Amino acid sequence: MDFEKEIKKVTHNLNTELHSKKEKVYFLDGHREPFETYKIKLSYKNCDIIMTNTTGVQASGNITCHLSNNAKLIEFEIDSISHFMNLFLRKNSRFKVKCKNKNFNFYLKNKALKELSELSKKTAFDPYIFSKKQGDKNLIITEYHLAFENSPYAIEPLLKFYKSVIDFLLSN
Template identity: 40%
Template sequence: MKMLIEFFKEIAKNENGKLYLHDKDISFGDGTRSPNVIFKIKFEYKSNQFTIINQTGTNYVGTTSCKLSDDLQPIPFEIDTISHLKNLFLRRKSRFVLKSENQNVLHFLKTNNALNLLSEIADKEDFRPLVVCSLDGYWSIVCKYHLEFDDWTQVIEPIIALYKNLIDEFEKRIANINHGQYRELNS
Protein backbone atom coordinates (compact mmCIF):
# COMPACT_ATOMS: atom_id res chain seq x y z
CA MET A 1 0.00 0.00 0.00
CA LYS A 2 2.85 2.39 0.83
CA MET A 3 4.30 1.93 -2.66
CA LEU A 4 0.94 2.85 -4.24
CA ILE A 5 0.62 5.95 -2.08
CA GLU A 6 4.14 7.03 -3.04
CA PHE A 7 3.42 6.34 -6.72
CA PHE A 8 0.30 8.54 -6.69
CA LYS A 9 2.05 11.24 -4.63
CA GLU A 10 4.78 11.34 -7.29
CA ILE A 11 2.28 11.72 -10.13
CA ALA A 12 0.44 14.49 -8.26
CA LYS A 13 3.78 16.22 -7.64
CA ASN A 14 4.89 15.89 -11.29
CA GLU A 15 1.59 17.33 -12.51
CA ASN A 16 1.36 20.08 -9.85
CA GLY A 17 -1.85 18.45 -8.71
CA LYS A 18 -3.44 17.30 -5.51
CA LEU A 19 -3.79 13.73 -4.27
CA TYR A 20 -6.87 12.70 -2.34
CA LEU A 21 -6.76 9.33 -0.56
CA HIS A 22 -9.81 7.56 0.81
CA ASP A 23 -9.00 4.38 2.75
CA LYS A 24 -11.96 3.00 4.64
CA ASP A 25 -13.34 -0.50 4.99
CA ILE A 26 -16.89 -1.20 3.85
CA SER A 27 -19.05 -3.20 6.24
CA PHE A 28 -21.51 -5.66 4.75
CA GLY A 29 -23.58 -5.91 7.94
CA ASP A 30 -22.83 -9.55 8.77
CA GLY A 31 -19.44 -8.79 10.31
CA THR A 32 -17.62 -8.98 7.01
CA ARG A 33 -15.59 -6.05 5.88
CA SER A 34 -13.95 -5.23 2.60
CA PRO A 35 -11.21 -2.70 1.97
CA ASN A 36 -12.18 0.29 -0.13
CA VAL A 37 -9.25 2.42 -1.23
CA ILE A 38 -9.68 5.30 -3.64
CA PHE A 39 -6.76 7.23 -5.10
CA LYS A 40 -7.83 10.49 -6.69
CA ILE A 41 -5.61 13.05 -8.38
CA LYS A 42 -6.78 16.40 -9.71
CA PHE A 43 -4.62 18.71 -11.81
CA GLU A 44 -4.77 21.14 -14.69
CA TYR A 45 -2.96 21.19 -18.02
CA LYS A 46 -3.42 24.27 -20.23
CA SER A 47 -6.78 25.09 -18.57
CA ASN A 48 -8.02 21.50 -19.02
CA GLN A 49 -9.20 19.80 -15.82
CA PHE A 50 -7.83 16.27 -15.22
CA THR A 51 -9.27 13.83 -12.68
CA ILE A 52 -7.74 10.41 -12.15
CA ILE A 53 -9.57 7.94 -9.93
CA ASN A 54 -8.37 4.43 -9.14
CA GLN A 55 -10.55 2.43 -6.80
CA THR A 56 -9.54 -0.89 -5.25
CA GLY A 57 -11.36 -3.13 -2.83
CA THR A 58 -14.93 -3.94 -3.80
CA ASN A 59 -14.43 -2.38 -7.23
CA TYR A 60 -11.21 -2.45 -9.21
CA VAL A 61 -11.87 0.42 -11.58
CA GLY A 62 -9.74 3.15 -13.08
CA THR A 63 -11.11 6.32 -14.65
CA THR A 64 -9.13 9.15 -16.18
CA SER A 65 -11.26 12.06 -17.28
CA CYS A 66 -10.42 15.45 -18.67
CA LYS A 67 -12.86 18.31 -19.00
CA LEU A 68 -11.59 20.17 -22.05
CA SER A 69 -11.41 23.95 -22.09
CA ASP A 70 -13.73 25.98 -24.31
CA ASP A 71 -10.70 27.24 -26.27
CA LEU A 72 -10.19 23.86 -27.95
CA GLN A 73 -11.90 22.44 -31.01
CA PRO A 74 -12.06 18.72 -30.17
CA ILE A 75 -13.11 16.04 -32.63
CA PRO A 76 -15.18 13.11 -31.32
CA PHE A 77 -13.51 9.69 -31.30
CA GLU A 78 -13.61 6.37 -29.51
CA ILE A 79 -10.95 3.79 -28.68
CA ASP A 80 -12.29 0.37 -27.76
CA THR A 81 -10.51 -2.92 -27.11
CA ILE A 82 -10.87 -6.37 -28.65
CA SER A 83 -10.50 -9.26 -26.21
CA HIS A 84 -7.45 -11.53 -26.42
CA LEU A 85 -9.68 -14.41 -27.49
CA LYS A 86 -11.39 -12.51 -30.29
CA ASN A 87 -8.03 -11.18 -31.45
CA LEU A 88 -6.80 -14.76 -31.90
CA PHE A 89 -9.33 -15.11 -34.71
CA LEU A 90 -9.03 -11.60 -36.13
CA ARG A 91 -5.20 -11.53 -35.98
CA ARG A 92 -5.03 -7.74 -35.71
CA LYS A 93 -1.75 -5.96 -34.99
CA SER A 94 -3.40 -3.92 -32.25
CA ARG A 95 -6.19 -4.86 -29.90
CA PHE A 96 -7.46 -1.28 -30.08
CA VAL A 97 -10.29 -0.32 -32.40
CA LEU A 98 -10.21 3.36 -33.34
CA LYS A 99 -13.44 5.06 -34.39
CA SER A 100 -13.95 8.59 -35.68
CA GLU A 101 -15.51 10.22 -38.71
CA ASN A 102 -12.41 12.41 -38.95
CA GLN A 103 -9.49 10.75 -40.78
CA ASN A 104 -6.97 13.22 -39.30
CA VAL A 105 -7.85 12.22 -35.74
CA LEU A 106 -7.54 8.54 -36.71
CA HIS A 107 -4.12 9.23 -38.26
CA PHE A 108 -3.03 11.12 -35.14
CA LEU A 109 -4.14 8.28 -32.86
CA LYS A 110 -2.50 5.57 -35.00
CA THR A 111 0.84 7.37 -34.86
CA ASN A 112 0.71 8.52 -31.23
CA ASN A 113 3.53 7.08 -29.08
CA ALA A 114 1.50 7.10 -25.85
CA LEU A 115 -1.34 5.15 -27.48
CA ASN A 116 1.17 2.72 -28.99
CA LEU A 117 2.60 2.13 -25.50
CA LEU A 118 -0.90 1.50 -24.15
CA SER A 119 -1.46 -0.92 -27.03
CA GLU A 120 1.70 -2.84 -26.08
CA ILE A 121 0.47 -3.07 -22.49
CA ALA A 122 -2.92 -4.31 -23.74
CA ASP A 123 -1.17 -7.02 -25.77
CA LYS A 124 0.67 -8.31 -22.68
CA GLU A 125 -1.91 -7.68 -19.95
CA ASP A 126 -5.68 -7.83 -19.58
CA PHE A 127 -5.89 -4.06 -20.02
CA ARG A 128 -9.12 -3.19 -21.87
CA PRO A 129 -9.74 0.54 -21.85
CA LEU A 130 -12.63 2.40 -23.39
CA VAL A 131 -11.65 5.96 -24.30
CA VAL A 132 -14.30 8.39 -25.53
CA CYS A 133 -14.00 12.02 -26.56
CA SER A 134 -17.49 13.49 -26.73
CA LEU A 135 -19.68 16.51 -26.14
CA ASP A 136 -22.20 16.18 -23.32
CA GLY A 137 -22.79 19.71 -22.11
CA TYR A 138 -19.01 20.19 -22.37
CA TRP A 139 -16.23 18.42 -24.26
CA SER A 140 -14.41 15.70 -22.34
CA ILE A 141 -12.15 12.73 -22.81
CA VAL A 142 -12.89 9.79 -20.51
CA CYS A 143 -10.97 6.54 -20.20
CA LYS A 144 -12.45 3.69 -18.15
CA TYR A 145 -10.78 0.37 -17.45
CA HIS A 146 -10.67 -2.34 -14.81
CA LEU A 147 -7.61 -2.74 -12.59
CA GLU A 148 -7.57 -6.53 -12.52
CA PHE A 149 -4.21 -7.01 -14.19
CA ASP A 150 -0.73 -7.28 -12.70
CA ASP A 151 0.66 -3.75 -12.80
CA TRP A 152 -2.30 -1.43 -13.29
CA THR A 153 -0.26 1.63 -12.34
CA GLN A 154 1.81 1.34 -15.55
CA VAL A 155 -1.05 2.71 -17.68
CA ILE A 156 -1.64 5.95 -15.79
CA GLU A 157 1.29 7.97 -17.15
CA PRO A 158 0.74 6.92 -20.81
CA ILE A 159 -2.95 7.84 -20.50
CA ILE A 160 -1.98 11.28 -19.16
CA ALA A 161 0.53 11.64 -22.03
CA LEU A 162 -2.13 10.64 -24.58
CA TYR A 163 -4.55 13.23 -23.22
CA LYS A 164 -1.89 15.95 -23.24
CA ASN A 165 -0.96 15.03 -26.83
CA LEU A 166 -4.62 15.25 -27.83
CA ILE A 167 -5.00 18.63 -26.12
CA ASP A 168 -1.92 19.91 -27.95
CA GLU A 169 -3.30 18.56 -31.24
CA PHE A 170 -6.76 20.08 -30.72
CA GLU A 171 -5.08 23.35 -29.82
CA LYS A 172 -3.49 23.51 -33.31
CA ARG A 173 -7.00 23.58 -34.88
CA ILE A 174 -5.85 21.67 -37.98
CA ALA A 175 -7.87 18.47 -37.57
CA ASN A 176 -10.48 19.61 -40.08
CA ILE A 177 -8.12 20.38 -42.98
CA ASN A 178 -7.68 18.12 -46.01
CA HIS A 179 -6.29 14.71 -44.97
CA GLY A 180 -3.39 14.92 -47.45
CA GLN A 181 -2.36 18.31 -46.12
CA TYR A 182 -2.71 17.08 -42.55
CA ARG A 183 -0.40 14.11 -43.19
CA GLU A 184 2.11 16.43 -44.86
CA LEU A 185 2.12 18.74 -41.81
CA ASN A 186 2.54 15.78 -39.44
CA SER A 187 5.17 13.73 -41.24
Protein backbone atom coordinates (compact mmCIF):
# COMPACT_ATOMS: atom_id res chain seq x y z
CA MET A 1 0.00 0.00 0.00
CA ASP A 2 1.27 3.45 -0.91
CA PHE A 3 0.87 5.49 2.30
CA GLU A 4 1.18 8.86 0.56
CA LYS A 5 -1.45 8.04 -2.03
CA GLU A 6 -3.89 6.74 0.57
CA ILE A 7 -3.41 9.63 3.00
CA LYS A 8 -3.99 12.12 0.16
CA LYS A 9 -7.21 10.32 -0.74
CA VAL A 10 -8.44 10.30 2.87
CA THR A 11 -7.60 13.96 3.49
CA HIS A 12 -9.24 14.94 0.19
CA ASN A 13 -12.43 13.16 1.30
CA LEU A 14 -12.28 14.99 4.65
CA ASN A 15 -11.57 18.34 2.95
CA THR A 16 -8.54 19.07 5.14
CA GLU A 17 -5.08 20.53 4.53
CA LEU A 18 -2.20 18.10 4.03
CA HIS A 19 1.45 19.15 4.25
CA SER A 20 4.18 16.64 3.52
CA LYS A 21 7.93 16.69 3.92
CA LYS A 22 10.35 14.07 2.59
CA GLU A 23 13.84 13.61 3.98
CA LYS A 24 16.49 10.92 4.32
CA VAL A 25 18.03 9.75 7.56
CA TYR A 26 21.73 8.91 7.35
CA PHE A 27 23.12 6.21 9.63
CA LEU A 28 26.68 5.76 10.87
CA ASP A 29 27.22 2.70 8.70
CA GLY A 30 26.52 4.78 5.59
CA HIS A 31 23.05 3.62 4.58
CA ARG A 32 20.07 5.95 4.19
CA GLU A 33 16.43 5.48 4.98
CA PRO A 34 13.48 7.56 3.76
CA PHE A 35 11.70 9.64 6.38
CA GLU A 36 8.38 11.22 5.41
CA THR A 37 6.16 13.42 7.55
CA TYR A 38 2.51 14.14 6.75
CA LYS A 39 0.76 16.87 8.72
CA ILE A 40 -2.99 17.42 8.68
CA LYS A 41 -4.44 20.59 10.21
CA LEU A 42 -8.06 21.40 10.80
CA SER A 43 -10.16 23.55 13.04
CA TYR A 44 -13.42 22.34 14.54
CA LYS A 45 -15.57 24.68 16.68
CA ASN A 46 -12.54 26.89 17.50
CA CYS A 47 -10.46 23.87 18.53
CA ASP A 48 -7.30 23.27 16.51
CA ILE A 49 -6.49 19.67 15.64
CA ILE A 50 -3.02 18.83 14.29
CA MET A 51 -2.27 15.28 13.17
CA THR A 52 1.27 14.24 12.28
CA ASN A 53 2.09 10.88 10.69
CA THR A 54 5.70 9.89 10.15
CA THR A 55 6.69 6.94 7.97
CA GLY A 56 10.03 5.33 7.32
CA VAL A 57 12.43 4.76 10.19
CA GLN A 58 9.84 5.93 12.72
CA ALA A 59 6.36 4.76 11.76
CA SER A 60 4.29 6.74 14.24
CA GLY A 61 1.44 9.16 14.55
CA ASN A 62 0.53 11.95 16.92
CA ILE A 63 -2.55 14.14 17.28
CA THR A 64 -2.71 17.26 19.39
CA CYS A 65 -5.96 19.12 19.93
CA HIS A 66 -5.91 22.58 21.51
CA LEU A 67 -9.33 22.99 23.07
CA SER A 68 -11.07 26.34 22.91
CA ASN A 69 -11.56 28.31 26.12
CA ASN A 70 -15.26 27.39 26.03
CA ALA A 71 -14.52 23.67 26.41
CA LYS A 72 -14.06 22.43 29.95
CA LEU A 73 -11.19 19.94 30.18
CA ILE A 74 -12.05 16.59 31.75
CA GLU A 75 -9.03 14.51 32.66
CA PHE A 76 -9.03 11.07 31.07
CA GLU A 77 -6.72 8.38 29.76
CA ILE A 78 -7.45 5.71 27.19
CA ASP A 79 -5.01 2.86 26.69
CA SER A 80 -5.21 -0.18 24.44
CA ILE A 81 -5.51 -3.78 25.48
CA SER A 82 -3.23 -5.89 23.28
CA HIS A 83 -4.67 -8.67 21.14
CA PHE A 84 -2.72 -11.15 23.27
CA MET A 85 -4.13 -9.86 26.58
CA ASN A 86 -7.62 -9.74 25.10
CA LEU A 87 -7.40 -13.51 24.50
CA PHE A 88 -7.45 -13.91 28.28
CA LEU A 89 -9.67 -10.97 29.23
CA ARG A 90 -12.27 -11.50 26.45
CA LYS A 91 -13.46 -7.90 26.55
CA ASN A 92 -15.72 -6.37 23.90
CA SER A 93 -13.74 -3.17 23.81
CA ARG A 94 -10.01 -3.05 23.17
CA PHE A 95 -9.62 0.03 25.38
CA LYS A 96 -9.13 0.71 29.09
CA VAL A 97 -10.70 4.04 30.00
CA LYS A 98 -9.68 5.95 33.14
CA CYS A 99 -11.90 8.91 33.89
CA LYS A 100 -13.34 10.16 37.18
CA ASN A 101 -16.26 11.93 35.47
CA LYS A 102 -18.92 9.19 35.22
CA ASN A 103 -20.90 10.85 32.40
CA PHE A 104 -17.83 11.36 30.25
CA ASN A 105 -16.56 7.87 31.06
CA PHE A 106 -19.88 6.39 29.90
CA TYR A 107 -19.83 8.56 26.78
CA LEU A 108 -16.29 7.50 25.85
CA LYS A 109 -16.95 3.78 26.33
CA ASN A 110 -20.34 3.64 24.63
CA LYS A 111 -20.26 6.23 21.87
CA ALA A 112 -16.98 8.00 21.11
CA LEU A 113 -14.74 4.92 20.98
CA LYS A 114 -17.01 2.64 18.92
CA GLU A 115 -15.32 3.14 15.53
CA LEU A 116 -11.82 3.13 17.01
CA SER A 117 -12.64 -0.07 18.87
CA GLU A 118 -13.83 -1.76 15.67
CA LEU A 119 -10.66 -0.66 13.85
CA SER A 120 -8.57 -1.90 16.76
CA LYS A 121 -10.23 -5.33 16.66
CA LYS A 122 -9.47 -5.74 12.93
CA THR A 123 -5.91 -4.37 12.93
CA ALA A 124 -2.97 -3.79 15.27
CA PHE A 125 -4.07 -0.19 15.87
CA ASP A 126 -3.42 0.66 19.53
CA PRO A 127 -3.59 4.36 20.35
CA TYR A 128 -2.84 5.99 23.68
CA ILE A 129 -5.16 8.97 24.22
CA PHE A 130 -5.05 11.38 27.15
CA SER A 131 -5.92 14.90 28.19
CA LYS A 132 -3.70 17.34 30.02
CA LYS A 133 -3.34 20.96 30.93
CA GLN A 134 -0.14 22.58 29.66
CA GLY A 135 0.21 26.12 30.94
CA ASP A 136 -3.01 27.87 30.01
CA LYS A 137 -3.81 25.39 27.21
CA ASN A 138 -6.13 22.40 27.49
CA LEU A 139 -4.93 19.56 25.28
CA ILE A 140 -6.08 16.16 24.11
CA ILE A 141 -3.21 14.07 22.74
CA THR A 142 -3.13 10.77 20.89
CA GLU A 143 0.00 8.73 20.22
CA TYR A 144 -0.03 5.63 18.00
CA HIS A 145 2.16 3.58 15.71
CA LEU A 146 1.60 3.07 11.98
CA ALA A 147 2.88 -0.51 11.85
CA PHE A 148 -0.42 -2.00 10.76
CA GLU A 149 -2.12 -2.63 7.46
CA ASN A 150 -4.20 0.21 5.99
CA SER A 151 -2.98 2.68 8.61
CA PRO A 152 -4.19 5.77 6.68
CA TYR A 153 -7.74 4.58 7.30
CA ALA A 154 -7.30 5.30 11.02
CA ILE A 155 -7.30 9.03 10.24
CA GLU A 156 -11.02 9.37 9.68
CA PRO A 157 -12.17 7.49 12.83
CA LEU A 158 -9.59 9.40 14.91
CA LEU A 159 -10.86 12.75 13.65
CA LYS A 160 -14.49 11.65 14.27
CA PHE A 161 -13.47 10.71 17.80
CA TYR A 162 -11.94 14.15 18.36
CA LYS A 163 -14.98 15.93 16.96
CA SER A 164 -17.35 13.94 19.18
CA VAL A 165 -15.22 14.62 22.28
CA ILE A 166 -15.12 18.33 21.44
CA ASP A 167 -18.91 18.34 21.02
CA PHE A 168 -19.32 16.67 24.42
CA LEU A 169 -16.91 19.04 26.18
CA LEU A 170 -18.56 22.11 24.65
CA SER A 171 -22.06 20.94 25.58
CA ASN A 172 -21.18 20.65 29.29
